[in-house]
Amino acid sequence: MNGKLYGIGTGPGDSELLTLKAIRIIGQCEVIAVPAIESSDRTALSIVEKYLNGKEILECRFSMERDEEKRKQQRLHVANQICTILESGNSVGLITLGDPSIYSTYHYIDGIVSARGFETEIIPGITSFSAAAATFKIPLCEGNQALYIIPACCDENIEKCLDLPGNKVIMKSGQNMRRILNLLEQRGLSEQTKIVSRCTMANQQLFESIQEFNVTGTTDQASYFSVIIIKENAK
Secondary structure (H helix, E strand, O other), X not given: OOOOEEEEEOEOOXXXXXXXXXXXXXXXOOEEEEEEOOOOOOHHHHHHHHHXXXXXXXXXXXXXXXXXXXXXXXXXXXXXXXXXXXXXXXXEEEEEOEOOOOOOOHHHHHHHHHHOOOXXXXXXXXXXXXXXXXXXXXXXXXXXXXXXXXXXXXOOOHHHHHHOOOEEEEEXXXXXXXXXXXXXXXXXXXXXXXXXXXXXXXXXXXXXXXXXXXXXXXXXXXXXXXXXXXXXXXX
16 A cells, blocks of 8 residues: 655744644654755755654755756656655655745645655644734734735735735745835835745744844844835724
8 A cells, every 4th residue: 555645834943833733644654755856955844853753864856957847857756756756565754844825935846746656735824914913013914905915026016015915925935035125115015015034933033123134133134034024004
């Protein structure tokens, strides 16, 4: 009998934000697959570490190359590794920060593995922007407000997205952080913008406005683990 692949959301960083189901499924899996990306600090692994109890760890190396074909080849390699384990009858839990349905590599692997006839299941996790909103004690949506999730890298569309009525969450800022903040300042959105770096992690930093970030923060601090929330006034 083949094993089963689980895509397990580990939440934003605080191990106490792991769901009970995630902990149970981690306990059931014989192998835990950990995304290993260049310069990654293996945050997802550190979140679940105390629940592993000596389980086998499969390091999955994903490519961040701009060449889409190279990325596809690396995903295929990871899927092949996982399928070999599933064929042996062992189940695999592929852990991912936040929720597997939000900007996660997991779905590429799920597609390949499912197409080969293996059973898969997704275990949702708390998203970084939900945790950020809770940390700031602000609602992401009020009344009939819309909420838009925007990747910072979508250069051609980000201004159009900012024109839409509603609240916005900007993710995956990385090297684009300074450009995004400049754009928001030009639109007069400094006071409506909140920034969190490494939300719920030990070195979390909160900035109540772009002005505050400019005074006390740096783009290095925000980097990959940053979330920007632009809050529209509720009507």
